[in-house]
Amino acid sequence: MxxxxxxxxxxxxxxxxxxxxxxxxxxxxxxxxxxxxxxxxxxxxxxxxxxxxxxxxxxxxxxxxxxxxxxxxxxxxxxxxxxxxxxxxxxxxxxxxxxxxxxxxxxxxxxxxxxxxxxxxxxxxxxxxxxxxxAVTDGLTGLANRRRFDETLGLEFARHLRSHADLTLILLDIDHFKLFNDTYGHLRGDDCLRAIARVIERAMYRVTDLAARYGGEEFGCILPETGPPSDVIAVAERIRQGVIALEIPHQTSSTAAHVTVSLGVATQRCTSDDSPELLITRADEQLYLAKSQGRNQICLASVTAM
Ligand SMILES: Nc1nc2c(ncn2[C@@H]2O[C@H](COP(=O)(O)OP(=O)(O)OP(=O)(O)O)[C@@H](O)[C@H]2O)c(=O)[nH]1
Missing domain, CATH: 3.40.50.2300 (Response regulator)
Incomplete structure (x- = not known):
């Protein structure tokens, strides 16, 4: 080229x-x-x-x-x-x-x-x-890294304080990934992370959306100016279904025969009482809920103005 x-x-x-x-x-x-x-x-x-x-x-x-x-x-x-x-x-x-x-x-x-x-x-x-x-790219998946995620979330939060639009954060985590690594080896684990990264990218349609590798087997998506919770759920559902459609075998998972992900979503109208950290905490709580309720699912917290 x-x-x-x-x-x-x-x-x-x-x-x-x-x-x-x-x-x-x-x-x-x-x-x-x-x-x-x-x-x-x-x-x-x-x-x-x-x-x-x-x-x-x-x-x-x-x-x-x-x-x-x-x-x-x-x-x-x-x-x-x-x-x-x-x-x-x-x-x-x-x-x-x-x-x-x-x-x-x-x-x-x-x-x-x-x-x-x-x-x-x-x-x-x-x-x-x-x-x-x-400096802002994750070497394994090519997604944004944690530094870029933190910077973008801070900037978007400040922008949403002014615009009064809704800001959404999705945190997602691969289910039983330790067992996956133990069963298939770390290199197959890396392949799995890369494949899921591609699914996440494809699930987000807007240029202003940002997908990042948030931690080891955890990803974060920042979705600015989102519509009603049903729209947000649709994005999360595209990711969940997209991962299922990869059909990556996971024989030691107690959730499914294939690799699945759990997603925690927080969507809110930002106010000066909030902070980027609070948004992360809310999404993280929902992720925890999704895990504890059986994994391979989406939990959402929505705090929008009346
Ligand atoms: N292959 C690979 N594995 C990674 C990477 N980063 C983190 N991990 C692994 O991801 C696993 C995460 O395990 P846990 O936090 O126990 O979670 P889990 O096994 O997915 O269990 P649940 O989240 O409760 O479903 C660990 O085994 C890490 O070693 C990576 O870059 N490559």
Whole structure:
């Protein structure tokens, strides 16, 4: 599979300057351009370029201001910015770098040098992105890891406090998994975890939903802005049925001849009396109930506003 070309945004109020730089990259990059700072911010937030080449002297909002705004927004903070400017003095260069730019190039530019610098910074950005991704991914299943789960739950909780929408958490645990490992070995156990992870991913339809490996054989699903409990149960039921449909034999399980899961669900309208931890506790209590009532089932606690 061919990787998409890196996307760069050139910001300059002089079209001839844009053309000069664009010529260097057009063959193997996707080149976007803007002639004002305001337009640059819009394009950065929507097109998410891999790198921005930014002039300082722009009409209205200058390049320093543009850079400061890019670095203050969660969405754009990680896009590398290189200043390309006629302002060659040390004070301006220091200011640009202090604002978070990765490089500072003075005009007139030396085209081969600009090309190499841009290529290097895009490579560094990709390496950073890979590391960031690894840091929040569970190595065995490819789902989000506990760190990403905790971060996302905290952010979603804060967002739901403002929006007054319902937030749902599903915790699910494989039934008799210790016995499964003891019977079939740890490697088959790992295969089972991976297969269940795929079922969970497929059961969640929205891009804002997050599936994570919460602990050893426990998974967590964060479902923002959920509808009535019946909708939530439908998601949990897709997971439960999906795991049954895998038909992974489990001869030592006292629950079924195949691997099954138990699910605890908490769905609620968030208030300032609640916390992400309370939501986890509620889902965990329901999971415990599902286990104690015989496993391979869903228990739900719903606390929504009248
Ligand atoms: N193969 C494999 N096993 C794991 C992994 N992480 C945790 N486990 C196992 O999951 C098992 C969890 O066992 P328990 O917590 O006793 O629960 P259980 O046997 O599933 O019993 P119930 O939850 O009560 O149905 C332990 O044997 C762990 O070693 C993993 O990454 N791979």
């Amino acid at each position: 061919q990787l998409p070309h890196p996307r760069i945004l050139i910001v300059d109020d002089e079209i001839t300057n844009i053309e000069l730089i664009a010529d260097l990259f057009e063959a193997d990059h996707e080149v976007l351009f803007a002639t004002t700072g305001a337009r640059a911010l819009e394009i950065a937030a929507t097109a998410m370029p891999d790198l921005i080449l930014l002039d300082v002297m722009l009409p209205g909002m200058d390049g320093f201001e543009v850079c400061a705004r890019l670095k203050s927004e969660r969405l754009t903070v990680d896009i590398p910015v290189i200043f390309v400017t006629g302002m060659g003095d040390v004070v301006a260069e220091t200011r640009g770098l202090a604002l978070g730019a990765v490089d500072y190039i003075t005009k007139p530019i030396n085209p081969p040098v600009v090309r190499v610098r841009v290529t290097n910074h895009i490579e560094l950005k990709k390496a950073r992105d890979r590391l960031t991704q690894l």
